[in-house]
Amino acid sequence: MDRFGHASDARQPVVLTIPGLNNSGPGHWQTIWEQKRGDCERVDLGSWASPNRNVWVNRLDSAIRAVNGPIVLAAHSLGCLAVAWWGALQSQAYGWPVVGALLVAPPDCDRMETPETIGGFGPVPKATLPFPSIMVASRNDPYIFYERAHSIGKYWGSQIIDAGHSGHINAESGLGEWRFGQSLLDKLIGLAADQTALARQLRPAAMVTGDRQAPLLGQA
Numbered sequence: 001m002d003r004f005g006h007a008s009d010a011r012q013p014v015v016l017t018i019p020g021l022n023n024s025g026p027g028h029w030q031t032i033w034e035q036k037r038g039d040c041e042r043v044d045l046g047s048w049a050s051p052n053r054n055v056w057v058n059r060l061d062s063a064i065r066a067v068n069g070p071i072v073l074a075a076h077s078l079g080c081l082a083v084a085w086w087g088a089l090q091s092q093a094y095g096w097p098v099v100g101a102l103l104v105a106p107p108d109c110d111r112m113e114t115p116e117t118i119g120g121f122g123p124v125p126k127a128t129l130p131f132p133s134i135m136v137a138s139r140n141d142p143y144i145f146y147e148r149a150h151s152i153g154k155y156w157g158s159q160i161i162d163a164g165h166s167g168h169i170n171a172e173s174g175l176g177e178w179r180f181g182q183s184l185l186d187k188l189i190g191l192a193a194d195q196t197a198l199a200r201q202l203r204p205a206a207m208v209t210g211d212r213q214a215p216l217l218g219q220a
Contacts, residue, residue, distance in 0.1 A: 013070040013099055013189055015040040016063055020077025020107075021118060023048040027171035029178035030076055033185075036177060040074065045082065053121045056082040057089065064097060072188050073101040077143070077168065080106035080135075081121040084156060088127040095195060100188035101133040104181065105169040106152060107143035128157040132191055134184050135159070138166040138173075 017030040017040050024030040024042075034040040043063040045056045060082050064071055075083045080103040092098065108114065109122030135158040137149035144152075146162075153160040161184065167173045175181070 011069045012039065013072045013192055014067050015072045015074050015185065015189075016060075016067070017042045018045070018060065018073060018075040018079035018082060019048075020075075020079045021048070021051060024076065025171055028076075029169075029171075029175050029181055030074065032177045033074070033182065037182070045079075050117060051078060051121070053082070053085060057085045060086050061090065067097065069097075070099045070192060071097050072099060072185065072192070074104075074185055075101065076104045076170065077107055078118050078121060080104065081109060081118075081124070084125045084127075084129065085121070087129040087131070087156075088125040090130070092130050094130050095132070095192075098131045099192035099195070100131055101129065102181070102185050102188060103133055103135045103153075103156070103158060105136065105138060105141055105143070106149065108145070108148050108152075124152055124155070126155040128155070132188060133158040134161060134188060136161045136163050136169060136181065136184065138163045138169055140165045141168050143168060 015033075015037070017024075017034060019028070019030055019042070030040075030042070034042055043060055045051070045059045047055060064086075073083050083101055083103060084106075087098075107118060108124070109118055110124055114122065133156060135149065135153040135156065137144070137146055137153070137160060139146050139162070141149070150160055163169055166175070169175065
């Protein structure tokens with residue numbers, strides 16, 4: 001089976017969009033990307049109004065397993081925590097099958113005032129993600145202080161982008177198709193292509209592999 005990184009492999013990554021609490025509605029940039037880009041597919045995490053960390057991480061794992069090729073994750077809000085927990089619990093080889101992640105406006109699940117609906121996703125994992133990542137944080141996000149988002153991004157090994165005063169970077173932020181966010185996503189896709197080209201030069205016959213693991217967490 002051909003893998004991304006093989007000398008003959010020219011596949012483009014599939015972008016899996018991962019919403020947060022209560023899913024992403026019609027005005028959200030994730031929904032618009034899915035409608036317009038042609039490379040985006042939403043992960044159905046289920047229990048949108050009452051999320052469970054174990055369920056979400058396992059559903060994300062199942063969605064990743066179902067893709068036969070490279071993957072870029074585009075997560076918003078609580079979806080970023082699902083990605084971080086998946087990365088902490090899954091022993092994938094660096095950069096495969098997930099080749100990158102765009103992490104937008106993660107909430108702080110460790111604050112005392114954190115709502116019970118998302119508190120179960122804490123404590124925030126501190127493991128470095130096994131793929132390149134870009135975190136986008138807002139200066140006036142009601143769910144996290146910018147400085148805290150910056151610290152979390154450092155834990156995860158992410159490049160941190162200052163989104164200015166953009167609220168929770170959601171539909172209410174009035175971003176529409178959010179072209180700047182798409183440029184960051186395309187940067188991750190391009191980085192994956194560059195890494196593949198380098199792999200072809202250094203190891204023309206090598207394949208980037210990573211065994212898919214069994215479900216990560218028991219259903220709670």
